[in-house]
Structures are given as structure tokens and as C-alpha cells.
Amino acid sequence: MKSAGRATILGGFAATGLLGLKSLTDEASPACAASTEERPIVWVWKFSADGALDAITHDLATNRLAITLKTNDGTSWMTTFDRTPHAVTGPHQVERLVRHFEDAGIPFHAWFVAKGEEPLWEARMANDVLNAGARSIYIDLEPPEGSHYWQGSSHDAMVFGEELRRLQPNAMITVAPDARPWQFGKVPIHEYISFSNRIAPQSYWETFNSPTNLRYLRERGFDTSQGVTPELIVDVARDTFAFSGLPVQPIGQGASTPDMWQRFISAAGNNGMNPISLWRYGTADPYAFGVLRDMFPEAPPQVAAAPVEELQPPPAPEAVAAAMEATRAPDAGSSPEKLASSDQSQRAAATLQNSCN
Numbered sequence: 001m002k003s004a005g006r007a008t009i010l011g012g013f014a015a016t017g018l019l020g021l022k023s024l025t026d027e028a029s030p031a032c033a034a035s036t037e038e039r040p041i042v043w044v045w046k047f048s049a050d051g052a053l054d055a056i057t058h059d060l061a062t063n064r065l066a067i068t069l070k071t072n073d074g075t076s077w078m079t080t081f082d083r084t085p086h087a088v089t090g091p092h093q094v095e096r097l098v099r100h101f102e103d104a105g106i107p108f109h110a111w112f113v114a115k116g117e118e119p120l121w122e123a124r125m126a127n128d129v130l131n132a133g134a135r136s137i138y139i140d141l142e143p144p145e146g147s148h149y150w151q152g153s154s155h156d157a158m159v160f161g162e163e164l165r166r167l168q169p170n171a172m173i174t175v176a177p178d179a180r181p182w183q184f185g186k187v188p189i190h191e192y193i194s195f196s197n198r199i200a201p202q203s204y205w206e207t208f209n210s211p212t213n214l215r216y217l218r219e220r221g222f223d224t225s226q227g228v229t230p231e232l233i234v235d236v237a238r239d240t241f242a243f244s245g246l247p248v249q250p251i252g253q254g255a256s257t258p259d260m261w262q263r264f265i266s267a268a269g270n271n272g273m274n275p276i277s278l279w280r281y282g283t284a285d286p287y288a289f290g291v292l293r294d295m296f297p298e299a300p301p302q303v304a305a306a307p308v309e310e311l312q313p314p315p316a317p318e319a320v321a322a323a324m325e326a327t328r329a330p331d332a333g334s335s336p337e338k339l340a341s342s343d344q345s346q347r348a349a350a351t352l353q354n355s356c357n
Contacts, residue, residue, distance in 0.1 A: 050282030074115035098133035111138035116152020119160035136172035143186035161195035230264035254284030
């Protein structure tokens with residue numbers, strides 16, 4: 001569907017001058033390009049809500065999925081909110097969890113809620129998580145709800161980004177905002193995009209299927225005649241973030257049916273928006289894991305090329321002569337000088353043999 005909403009969105013960015021915002025990833029991005037072999041990711045909030053560590057490990061390993069686990073909320077480690085034994089208490093626990101999941105064949109990523117109240121501290125915590133072994137970090141950037149979610153300013157966002165990029169110039173950083181374009185004015189999305197490598201829009205077709213959201217989408221030129229469908233929310237995410245030039249990899253609604261998930265994956269794939277991810281393990285229909293597995297089959301192992309024998313230069317004539325001399329066995333009456341000469345000839349023969357192997 002060709003949406004008129006995209007022109008409206010881009011025009012607004014041009015008017016603010018934010019299309020020219022300097023990217024802090026200009027030099028780091030080539031080293032951080034997304035791998036074509038990345039697996040779909042399942043988000044885990046906290047073990048007390050999503051489930052036991054062993055159950056999560058089993059389901060993700062069985063279905064060849066990756067994990068992104070919440071490590072902190074602002075400057076508070078997750079043990080503040082999750083009293084289970086495996087909750088993140090700091091970088092050492094992150095390191096243990098990385099080893100646990102990676103040893104089970106599950107790629108480990110991390111995520112946290114950005115609040116912006118202490119941006120330097122938040123950046124250093126993100127640095128600790130990456131140093132503990134997380135493959136990448138996702139930043140949940142949402143409008144404030146009371147004391148929750150983003151509380152800072154645009155300046156705080158840039159302080160955070162500059163410090164994190166100083167500490168981790170080559171890290172893979174993904175910002176995860178709301179897919180709905182009218183949420184832009186409530187968070188410093190442009191600043192976060194300037195130091196991020198990818199965007200993972202929160203694209204929840206059932207949660208967003210309300211009369212108010214439908215009206216706002218219609219006002220922006222989207223066809224809402226079928227309600228908010230997986231296809232429509234993918235279009236919204238694509239058009240909303242097209243201005244950034246970054247890969248867009250939407251987060252789908254786990255609490256939905258396998259049929260809806262197939263539609264979501266197909267729509268995202270048709271727009272080159274892979275890998276997608278699923279929010280979240282604890283609320284997802286278990287069949288959705290199988291849908292993700294089956295629609296992203298495991299890549300066949302690469303066949304190693306046959307080794308190419310390195311050509312050696314031909315042996316020197318002196319080495320050939322010495323080797324021929326070495327084939328003659330010394331007699332019992334050989335002098336010490338002749339025996340020494342024979343030893344040298346044998347060594348020369350060994351050199352010749354090595355040069356021809």
C-alpha cells in the first residue's frame with residue numbers, strides 16, 4: 001500500500017531541521033552492520049513474570065530463537081523489580097546469563113528502559129552490559145507515564161549517546177520506540193536515532209486497534225478499513241522511520257494467533273525488515289515460537305573449500321646433488337671428515353624433501 005502519510009511525516013522532519021542531525025554512528029556503522037544470519041529475537045521482561053530460566057532456555061533453544069533480556073530500568077538493575085534468583089544484579093550476573101544462554105545455542109542480547117534522569121550513569125551501565133558479553137543492546141524509548149519511562153530532555157539523550165559511543169564505538173545499538181508517528185514529540189527520537197544502528201518499532205496490531213488510533217492513522221493517510229492489521233502496522237513502522245536511513249526491524253505482539261504472526265512475518269519480510277522480534281515470552285502464544293522457527297529455517301552449513309596446495313620453488317641443483325650423495329651408505333672405514341660430510345648430505349636431503357612437500 002502506498003501511503004500518503006509518509007510525505008506528511010517527512011515534511012514535518014524537514015521543517016524542524018532534524019533530517020540533518022549529525023549521526024554519531026557515521027564511522028562505526030560499517031563495523032556494526034546487521035548479520036544476515038541473525039535469528040528472530042524473543043523479549044524477556046523479568047523471570048518473575050515471564051517464567052523460569054530453564055523453561056525459557058528450553059523453548060528458545062528448541063525453536064532456534066535469540067533472547068533480549070531486560071537488565072535495568074534507568075539506573076536500577078532488575079533485581080529491584082524481580083526477586084527471583086536469576087534476576088540481573090549487575091554486570092557479573094549478566095556475564096553468567098550470557099554464558100548460560102550462549103552455551104545453550106541461544107544468542108544473547110540485552111535491553112533496558114531509558115529514563116534520561118542520569119544519562120552518564122545509564123550509558124556506563126549499558127557499557128557494563130556490553131562488556132559482560134551481550135551481543136547488542138536495545139533501548140526502550142517510550143513517552144513518560146508518571147515516573148516511568150523517559151523523564152529527561154533532548155540534551156540528556158545526547159549526553160547519553162555521546163558517552164555510550166565514546167565507551168562503545170562499535171557496539172550494535174537498537175532504539176525501540178513506539179511505531180505510531182504522533183508519539184515523536186514526546187521522546188527525543190531524533191537524538192537517539194543519531195547514535196543508533198537500527199530501529200525496532202513497537203508494532204502491536206491488537207493493542208493499537210482502538211478508535212483513537214484508527215482516527216489518527218486515517219488522518220495521516222493510512223487505510224484503516226480493516227482495522228489495525230499486521231500488514232498495516234508494518235506499513236506504519238516503515239513509513240514512520242523511512243527518514244532515518246536505518247534498518248527497521250519491528251517488534252510484533254506475542255499475545256496473538258499463529259495466523260497473525262505469519263502475516264506479520266510475511267509483511268515485514270516483503271519490506272526487507274528482518275529479523276523481527278516478539279514481545280514477549282511470558283504473554284506469547286507458544287505456537288508463535290514455532291511459526292518463527294519455521295518461517296526462518298536454519299541456514300545449511302557452509303561447505304568448506306578444498307585446500308589449495310601451495311606451490312614450492314624447485315630445489316637448487318646443489319640440493320639435488322647432495323641428496324644423491326646421501327643415498328650412498330658410508331663404508332666402515334670412512335674417515336670422520338667423510339662421516340661429517342655424509343651427515344651434511346643427509347640434512348640436505350631432508351631439506352630437499354621438505355621443499356617438495
